[in-house]
Amino acid sequence: MGIHIGDTAPDFTAATTTGKISFHDWIGDDWVFFFSHPGDFTPVCTTEIGRTAQLADEFAKRHVKPLGLSTDGVEEHLKWIEDVDDTQDTTVTFPIIADPDSTVARLYDMIHDHESTTAAVRSVFIIDPDKKIRLTMTYPMDVGRNFDEILRVIDALQTGDTNHIATPADWRPGDEVIIPPSIDDAAAKDLFPQGWTTVRPYLRTTTL
Numbered sequence: 001m002g003i004h005i006g007d008t009a010p011d012f013t014a015a016t017t018t019g020k021i022s023f024h025d026w027i028g029d030d031w032v033f034f035f036s037h038p039g040d041f042t043p044v045c046t047t048e049i050g051r052t053a054q055l056a057d058e059f060a061k062r063h064v065k066p067l068g069l070s071t072d073g074v075e076e077h078l079k080w081i082e083d084v085d086d087t088q089d090t091t092v093t094f095p096i097i098a099d100p101d102s103t104v105a106r107l108y109d110m111i112h113d114h115e116s117t118t119a120a121v122r123s124v125f126i127i128d129p130d131k132k133i134r135l136t137m138t139y140p141m142d143v144g145r146n147f148d149e150i151l152r153v154i155d156a157l158q159t160g161d162t163n164h165i166a167t168p169a170d171w172r173p174g175d176e177v178i179i180p181p182s183i184d185d186a187a188a189k190d191l192f193p194q195g196w197t198t199v200r201p202y203l204r205t206t207t208l
């Protein structure tokens with residue numbers, strides 16, 4: 001069964017490169033960027049783990065904990081991390097789940113059997129402090145993820161939560177936002193005293 005937006009993220013315990021975690025307890029009051037990898041010592045994964053480590057301050061600023069997964073063991077992960085640090089000029093400090101029997105990968109539908117019956121595809125789950133799934137993305141094994149987009153969508157989710165807004169195509173922090181149709185004009189007056197532009201009755205834009 002797939003994992004859908006709005007679902008509670010399935011809980012689990014697992015061994016990681018920083019020790020055993022109980023997922024919901026580990027999340028605490030933070031957000032999570034949970035992302036899977038086909039395997040250790042593979043080129044695309046090496047760049048993605050490295051990029052995540054390089055962006056540690058960006059994730060921390062947003063109260064987001066990165067959590068990797070690949071279907072290899074802890075020992076292999078730790079050796080691989082040495083390579084990642086070396087080749088990507090960074091220091092990996094976030095945990096990577098060791099999932100050699102694919103238990104967590106199967107729980108999160110990260111194994112796509114027509115691609116591989118043992119290795120995970122590149123899944124992304126953004127999970128909020130209420131442990132709800134807020135975004136899912138799936139990339140194939142041979143395409144590295146866009147980390148600008150991962151940070152952008154976290155910004156969009158957090159800005160939306162705080163301000164009761166939606167975000168338009170290609171939105172970036174600071175751009176105009178959208179007043180969702182669920183908020184009528186009377187309610188919008190209270191929420192958006194700065195006013196808004198009615199492009200169409202269903203398309204109202206404002207600035208924050």
Ligand code: BEZ
Nearest residue numbers: 038042043044045141142
């Ligand atoms: C990689 O990470 O480079 C990779 C892994 C599995 C299949 C294709 C590419």
